[in-house]
Amino acid sequence: MSAPPSTRPLHPGQRVAVGGILVLMTLFAGFPLLWVLLTSLKPNNAILSKDPIFLFQPTLEHWERVLFTSDFLKFYLNSLIIAAATVTIVMVVATLAAYALARYPMRASKDISFFIISQRMMPPVAVVLPIFLIASNIGMLDRLETLIAINVAFNIPLSIWMIRGFIEGTSREIEEAAVMDGASWLGAFWRVTVPQIWPGLLSTALFVYIYTVNEFLFASILSGTNARPVSAAVALFLPTGVRGTLFGEAAVAAILIMLPGIIFAALMQRHLVAGVSLGAVKG
Amino acid sequence: MRASLWSRLFPYLLLMPAMAILLAMVVYPLLFSLTTSFTDYNLIMLNGVWVGFKNYLAAFGDPAFRDSAIFTFIFAFTSTGTQLVLGFVTALCLARVVYARGPLTILLMFPMMVTPVVVGILWLLMFQPDYSVVNGLLAKLGIAGPIWLQHPLTARIAVIVADVWQWTPFFTIILLAGILNLPKEVMEAGEIDGATPLQSLAKLAIPMLMPLILITTLIRLIDSFKTFDSIFVMTNGGPSASTEVVSLYIYRKGLPYMEMGYASALSYLFVIVLTVIAALLIRQLSRKA
Known part of the structure; x- marks a missing residue:
C-alpha cells in the first residue's frame, strides 16, 4: 500500500x-x-x-445439541458436496469461456460479455418460481444435482469475468511460441498461462465456494429433508412458531456457517479488495 | 481453409458449455415465467388460461405491491446512503492510521464475509423483543428502547441497521484503496497553497474519487434492491408488511399462495426496473474503464 x-x-x-x-x-x-x-x-x-x-x-450444551442430536452435520455435508461440485464445474467451464473471450477477438465478444454480466443483475426471485415449477414437473425437487446446477449457473458469470481479467494480464506471445514448438493449445495454456494466474484462479474458486455455501433462497425452496444445505437448515433453529426460542442453537449454527467466510477473509486479505469489487458486480 | 474455419469456430466452442448452462438455467426459466405471467396459473388452475395483460394491470392497482416497492426504494437508498457516509469517514480515518492498518482493515471487513442468513440471525438476536442487547445498552445510556421488531417504523430501522452493518465495509475498503491511490503531488500542492484539510477534501479528494464513489454506490444500490435473506430471517416482512421488500412480496405471492401467473408478472416488472438501473450502471462502468 x-x-x-x-x-x-x-x-x-x-x-x-x-x-x-x-x-x-x-x-x-x-x-x-x-x-x-x-x-x-x-x-x-x-x-x-x-x-x-x-x-x-x-x-457447551447448545454446541452438543447442534452437533450431535440434530441433523446439522448432515446438512453441512450436503453443503460441502454442493460446493465442491459447483466449484469444480464452474472453474472448468468458466476458464474455457474466459480463455475464448480473452484471447480471440470475436465480433460478438462485446455482446457476449454484456449477456454474461447482465445475468448477474437479475434478481434471483425472478427465476426461483419458474425453476421451482420446472423442477417439480420433472421430479427434481430435493436433489443435490438441482442445487449444484443452479449454483453453477449463478456463479459462471462472475467467474468468467474474473478469470478473463487474469488471463488478459498474461502474455499471449509466450503461449503462441509454445504452440509453434508443437504444443497443443490446451498444453500451452496449461503449462504456460495457468501457472501465472494460479493465485487468481484460487481466489475465484474461493469466491464461488463462499457464494455457494451462502446461497439461501434456492436452497430453502428446492430442498427438503434430503438435500437441504446448511444455509437453509439454519431456519430450523429460528425462534418462530412452535419450535420456540432456540437462540443458543441458532448462535451455534450461525458460527459454524460463517466460520469459513471469516477464515477466508483473514487468509485472502491481499486478493480481497480486487475480488470484492468484481464480486460486487455479481451481487 | 479447414484450419481457418476451425480456428474461427474454436472460441465459440470454448464458450459453448457456459452459454448452454446459462441458457438452460436462466434464460429458459425466464421465458417460462414470461409465458406464465400472461396466464392465471395457480394452485387450482394448474395449467392456466391465457389472460393477456391482466396480471400486469392488476400489479399497478395492487396496494401491497406498491407499498413493497416504496419500502424497497426507501430501504435501498437509506441503507446505501448511510453506508456511503460511514464507509467514507472510516476510510478517511483508516488512511491516517500508520500502524497495523492491515489487521484493522480485516477486522472492519468481517461483517461483509458473514452469510446473509446469519446476518439476519445476528441482528434478530441483537433486537430481541424482551431481552434485547440493543435495549440493554441503550438503558445504560438512560434511553428506554422500543420493542424493535414489533413496530413498523423501528422494524424498518432494524433491517436497515443490519444491512448497514454488513455492507459499510464494502465502501470502506474500496474507498480506502481509492484514497491511498490519490496522486500525492496534487494533494501536497493543495497543502502548500494553504488549503485546510476540509478544503482539500471537498475540492481535491472528493472530485477525484467521484467515479469510484459513483460506481460503488450504484453497485450497492442494485444489490440492496434485491435484498431477501436477511429480512426474511429477521422479520419475514412484518410487522404488518412494513418491512416487506419486493423480493419478499413476489416470493410470498408465488410460493405459499401459488399465484404463479401474478407472481411471474410481478417479477417481470421487477426485472425491467432493475435492468434499467443495471444498464445505467454498466454504461457508467464502461465509460470510466
Whole structure:
C-alpha cells in the first residue's frame, strides 16, 4: 500500500477524533459477532436475561445439541458436496469461456460479455418460481444435482469475468511460441498461462465456494429433508412458531456457517479488495 | 481453409458449455415465467388460461405491491446512503492510521464475509423483543428502547441497521484503496497553497474519487434492491408488511399462495426496473474503464 496522500501531521484533537471514530466502527463491526459467540456459550437463563450479561458460567450444551442430536452435520455435508461440485464445474467451464473471450477477438465478444454480466443483475426471485415449477414437473425437487446446477449457473458469470481479467494480464506471445514448438493449445495454456494466474484462479474458486455455501433462497425452496444445505437448515433453529426460542442453537449454527467466510477473509486479505469489487458486480 | 474455419469456430466452442448452462438455467426459466405471467396459473388452475395483460394491470392497482416497492426504494437508498457516509469517514480515518492498518482493515471487513442468513440471525438476536442487547445498552445510556421488531417504523430501522452493518465495509475498503491511490503531488500542492484539510477534501479528494464513489454506490444500490435473506430471517416482512421488500412480496405471492401467473408478472416488472438501473450502471462502468 502506498503512503497516505496527506503527510501533514494531525493535531492532538484530530488524532483523538480519528481514533474515536475507528474505535466506534470496530465496535459496531465486531460486537454482534462477539455477542453471537457469547450467546452460543450461555446457559438458557443467561440468554433470556433482561440485561445483557457478559460474565456467566459457559456451557457447551447448545454446541452438543447442534452437533450431535440434530441433523446439522448432515446438512453441512450436503453443503460441502454442493460446493465442491459447483466449484469444480464452474472453474472448468468458466476458464474455457474466459480463455475464448480473452484471447480471440470475436465480433460478438462485446455482446457476449454484456449477456454474461447482465445475468448477474437479475434478481434471483425472478427465476426461483419458474425453476421451482420446472423442477417439480420433472421430479427434481430435493436433489443435490438441482442445487449444484443452479449454483453453477449463478456463479459462471462472475467467474468468467474474473478469470478473463487474469488471463488478459498474461502474455499471449509466450503461449503462441509454445504452440509453434508443437504444443497443443490446451498444453500451452496449461503449462504456460495457468501457472501465472494460479493465485487468481484460487481466489475465484474461493469466491464461488463462499457464494455457494451462502446461497439461501434456492436452497430453502428446492430442498427438503434430503438435500437441504446448511444455509437453509439454519431456519430450523429460528425462534418462530412452535419450535420456540432456540437462540443458543441458532448462535451455534450461525458460527459454524460463517466460520469459513471469516477464515477466508483473514487468509485472502491481499486478493480481497480486487475480488470484492468484481464480486460486487455479481451481487 | 479447414484450419481457418476451425480456428474461427474454436472460441465459440470454448464458450459453448457456459452459454448452454446459462441458457438452460436462466434464460429458459425466464421465458417460462414470461409465458406464465400472461396466464392465471395457480394452485387450482394448474395449467392456466391465457389472460393477456391482466396480471400486469392488476400489479399497478395492487396496494401491497406498491407499498413493497416504496419500502424497497426507501430501504435501498437509506441503507446505501448511510453506508456511503460511514464507509467514507472510516476510510478517511483508516488512511491516517500508520500502524497495523492491515489487521484493522480485516477486522472492519468481517461483517461483509458473514452469510446473509446469519446476518439476519445476528441482528434478530441483537433486537430481541424482551431481552434485547440493543435495549440493554441503550438503558445504560438512560434511553428506554422500543420493542424493535414489533413496530413498523423501528422494524424498518432494524433491517436497515443490519444491512448497514454488513455492507459499510464494502465502501470502506474500496474507498480506502481509492484514497491511498490519490496522486500525492496534487494533494501536497493543495497543502502548500494553504488549503485546510476540509478544503482539500471537498475540492481535491472528493472530485477525484467521484467515479469510484459513483460506481460503488450504484453497485450497492442494485444489490440492496434485491435484498431477501436477511429480512426474511429477521422479520419475514412484518410487522404488518412494513418491512416487506419486493423480493419478499413476489416470493410470498408465488410460493405459499401459488399465484404463479401474478407472481411471474410481478417479477417481470421487477426485472425491467432493475435492468434499467443495471444498464445505467454498466454504461457508467464502461465509460470510466
